[in-house]
Amino acid sequence: MTSVDPGLTGQTVELLQQLIRNACVNDGAPGSGEESRNAELLTGHLDGLELTSYEPLPGRRSLLVSLPGTDPDAPTVLLMGHTDVVPVSPDDWREDPFGGELIDGEVWGRGAVDMLNLTASMAVAVRELHRRGRPLRGTLKFLAVADEEAGGTWGADWITANAWDDVACDYVLTENGGIPAPMASGPKLVMTVAEKGIGWRRITVRGTPGHGSMPYGADNALVLAAEVVRRLQAYSPRAVVGELWRGLVDAMALPDQQRDALLDPGRLRDALTTMDPKLARYCHAMTHTTFSPNVIRGGDKTNIIPDRVELEVDIRTLPGVTSEDVDAMLAEALGDLAERVELSPVVKERPASASAVGTPMWDTLARRARAAHPDAEVLPWMLVGGTDAAFFRRRGVPSYGAGLFSAKASLQEFQSRFHGHDERIDVDSLGLSTQLWLDVAEDLLA
Incomplete structure (x- = not known):
């Protein structure tokens, strides 16, 4: 079974709450989002690391941090999380959608599932790897991007077009995978390899x-x-x-x-x-x-x-x-x-995209997923929404929707929380995802 550090889980909970409270709501207008608030928060969290900012429009700030590897032939892995969230109808929520409250073991708020939970866990894992001070053979990058919820125009699309050398990598991990899905043939864990x-x-x-x-x-x-x-x-x-x-x-x-x-x-x-x-x-x-x-x-x-x-x-x-x-x-x-x-x-069009299974990264994700859920089989999955992975797949970079989640919410319930009312995530899932990024670094980059 996967061993989770309660201290790191607590850090992820706290950072997620702060990201939610910053209310970086992207309604599709170029002047919305104000992701600079979450970029500033993450800058403080990652104090001491070398950071690069991208701000193609005022307030639409993305952030990149890199832990350089010692071996130029070792792989480079990019963890990518977005910092914007979609609008909300607060009157239809049980709790304040921007309160970020921890209630009965769950963090509530817009973005708790899509995808500030993973963004927070990535930032905590990167800081922890830096704190440990053990150089990695491979390079680990963390990209916190703006504007994912409106097609990535002022985030990943702009960065990959204008600063590709900064974010070039061998693998991308972003939203969303590692979700338990009980099925008639036995328990499954869905891991995203394609999107429409x-x-x-x-x-x-x-x-x-x-x-x-x-x-x-x-x-x-x-x-x-x-x-x-x-x-x-x-x-x-x-x-x-x-x-x-x-x-x-x-x-x-x-x-x-x-x-x-x-x-x-x-x-x-x-x-x-x-x-x-x-x-x-x-x-x-x-x-x-x-x-x-x-x-x-x-x-x-x-x-x-x-x-x-x-x-x-x-x-x-x-x-x-x-x-x-x-x-x-x-x-x-x-x-x-x-x-x-x-x-x-309405926005720049982009075709459906997919990444092959059978890569060293896929094997690592499958192995770590089975460690967390020993009875489950990993099932390649198509995301019917869109993510910023598409901008990397079009450059030939294998990109997967990853993460690790507990069985406390069914797959159908989990999916209903994307852009839905009463969005929330359980603390156990935050701990599992934080540990996954550490394990990926250990398996592929150490």
């Missing part, structure tokens, strides 16, 4: 202004936008059965009839209706390019028929799906309305 791409679109719908007292036959952009949303909600492209999906279906150990249906692109969507709804939501996303209309803007006044409405659609693409494919899918979904709307990107 991002093809977000802004759909502009135009109409004709007029007086709100005479709506009959009006060319109301809002009414047209409502039909656009309805068609997007009803649309689902054909399922794609990939290797990671086959591995997950095998792990479920389902009856042959259900298994065959889930592996048949023509029957998969209907087969999802027989599953637990939370699991089915993930399974659908893993096998389909998805379209989720999440933002609408339009209208000026109650008595004016709107002539312009904007929709923002979260589109997550499967491997092999191009920008042109996304536009073609939207045209198929909208049918005769496709000619009535204008499409534009």
Whole structure:
């Protein structure tokens, strides 16, 4: 079993609480985030180490620290955690979302799961390795980045484009993996090796202004936008059965009839209706390019028929799906309305990405995961959201979503806390993740 240092766990708890309380909320606007607050906090925590800052826009600060190795032929590992969090609806929370309170063995607050828990544990592990004073053969880097929650434009994307030599490495570890998942074939630990791409679109719908007292036959952009949303909600492209999906279906150990249906692109969507709804939501996303209309803007006044409405659609693409494919899918979904709307990107697009298993890093993660959960098998996993790992994978760097978590929250419950209400993480998981980074350094870099 994995041995955890209670003192280091306590440091991770305290640092996580402070990161949460800094409330670096990224709403997608260039001037939001103010990650400089968390960068300053981490600078103080890592006092005595050589630090480099990147601030392409005021307040959007990222931080890099490096523990240089003694052997230039030994690998370089980059631990990467983001310091921003998504907006929150505080009235719907049981606790203050920016209180960072420790309640019944759990730290509560926005970012506790996504991903300030890992960012804090990485910083604590790096400081501990520095404190021990034993030089490593390989180099360990820690990158605390801004703007992950809005596509990485002012964080990892900017840094990899403008300061690649600083962050060049052989492996990247970031969010999120090491999550226990009991399955019919036995307990599993999911470790992320792939993620979907991002093809977000802004759909502009135009109409004709007029007086709100005479709506009959009006060319109301809002009414047209409502039909656009309805068609997007009803649309689902054909399922794609990939290797990671086959591995997950095998792990479920389902009856042959259900298994065959889930592996048949023509029957998969209907087969999802027989599953637990939370699991089915993930399974659908893993096998389909998805379209989720999440933002609408339009209208000026109650008595004016709107002539312009904007929709923002979260589109997550499967491997092999191009920008042109996304536009073609939207045209198929909208049918005769496709000619009535204008499409534009919301953020820079990026394709789906994946890293191979069987590398020395993967072997280390699997071995350390089994030490923490001896009865569990490590299952390669696709993240249906996006992470900054994509910017490193496109440069050929094997990148994994890692971490180690206790079994105190089910996989479905854990996933529901991403961007959800009452986000929280248990202290045992904080200790396990902190120890994982120390163990990776011991295995690959010492």
